[in-house]
Amino acid sequence: MRAGVLTSAAEAGAGVPKLLEVSRHRSLDTVSGYVRSAELFKDHAGAGLL
Numbered sequence: 001m002r003a004g005v006l007t008s009a010a011e012a013g014a015g016v017p018k019l020l021e022v023s024r025h026r027s028l029d030t031v032s033g034y035v036r037s038a039e040l041f042k043d044h045a046g047a048g049l050l
């Protein structure tokens with residue numbers, strides 16, 4: 001769930017300080033591991049399953 005929230009927030013334009021605040025991480029490297037590219041979910045094979 002954390003990755004989904006951070007990815008959605010980043011897509012919506014939230015800045016890095018806000019992402020760190022929400023996730024309570026201290027390291028930018030850790031937070032960046034949770035933020036996934038939205039491109040990964042476009043044209044996904046399982047898109048119609050949900």
